[in-house]
Amino acid sequence: MKRLMASILFLMAFFSIISTCFAEDNSWERVKSKGELVIGLDDAFPPMGFRQADGTLTGFDIEAAEEVGKRLGIKIKWQPTAWDGVIHSLYAKKFDCIWNGMTITKERAQQVNFTRPYIMDGQVVVVRLNEKNIKSFNDLKGKVIGVQKGSSALEAVKKLPVQPKKVREYDNNPKAFLDLDAGRLDAMVVDNVSGRYYISVRPGKYRILPGFITKEPFGVAFRKEDKKLLEVIQKEIDKMVADGTMAKISKKWFGEDITNPAKW
Known part of the structure; x- marks a missing residue:
């Protein structure tokens, strides 16, 4: 009887798995x-x-x-x-x-x-247009960089040839750009499409450093x-x-x- 019950339970489990695998x-x-x-x-x-x-x-x-x-x-x-x-x-x-x-x-x-x-797309670095001390990725050592929470920008920062002093995470890019404007950030890592958009709608405010950190x-x-x-x-x-x-x-x-x- 025990063997029969065990067999029945096994078959029930088996067919349950099969039906799940082949569920429409x-x-x-x-x-x-x-x-x-x-x-x-x-x-x-x-x-x-x-x-x-x-x-x-x-x-x-x-x-x-x-x-x-x-x-x-x-x-x-x-x-x-x-x-x-x-x-x-x-x-x-x-x-x-x-x-x-x-x-x-x-x-x-x-x-x-x-x-x-x-x-x-790809990750790029955006700085203020009048920023004279950051001309390449190597100049980001010891700087404060902003990224969007949950974005691939945070991983991109790790691939820079030098590491910043601090990385600040923001709920969205517009908030980070406000801190960049105010000087609370030295640079931002963003998608190329976002960086170029902000430059187009706010000419004379920002520039993108040469090169991509990553292609995405x-x-x-x-x-x-x-x-x-x-x-x-x-x-x-x-x-x-x-x-x-x-x-x-x-x-x-x-x-x-x-x-x-x-x-x-």
């Missing part, structure tokens, strides 16, 4: 039936996604995702979130994906699935189990690259096409 991935059907894709973002990350004066969202990622939604016949709902907990919030199902200039790293790829890169691809992140949803979104992004839509959006925000893998 309805991630796209779930989004399609709702008619809505909820996307997590840091809404203070220009030029990828940020608030205009009237409170509406704009930016490269905003326009690209909205175009995908239009082509799929679904609405895009944006869910602002703290960037340092964005992956946790994804698995808490506060949104369906993260589409906000997220750098693809080995560590993150263990937690989420990414689309193929849609932009090749951006991808859209999904929960590991949501493979079907990723597949559908990837197909639309591919179509937008092929028909020139991504290039058009890129030129609007960056002045050039940085979405074409052939140019990376």
Whole structure:
């Protein structure tokens, strides 16, 4: 009797595991039936996604995702979130994906699935235009550098040829730029796209040191189990690259096409 019960329990456990492994991935059907894709973002990350004066969202990622939604016949709902907990919030199902200039790293790829890169970016150093003592990465020794919490900028700092005196972390880049303006920071490490955007909207304030600390691809992140949803979104992004839509959006925000893998 004990052997029979043990066998039954074993079989129940076995089939439970098998059914879990072969569970149907309805991630796209779930989004399609709702008619809505909820996307997590840091809404203070220009030029990828940020608030205009009237409170509406704009930016490269905003326009690209909205175009995908239009082509799929679904609405895009944006869910602002703290960037340092964005992956946790994804698995808490506060949104369906993260589409906000997220750098693809080995560590993150263990937690989420990414689309193929849609932009090749990199980490750069921004200083005040009138800063005379910092001309290269080697001049950052003993300085105070600002980075955004949870961003890849912190890891980039570790790859500098010299190390700063202190690294200060901020909730978002705009707050860090305020401290750079006030002299509380000597420099900032940010995405190239962000650095160039701030220079374009505030001419005469900043400059970027020569060279990249790192080169970093951006991808859209999904929960590991949501493979079907990723597949559908990837197909639309591919179509937008092929028909020139991504290039058009890129030129609007960056002045050039940085979405074409052939140019990376």
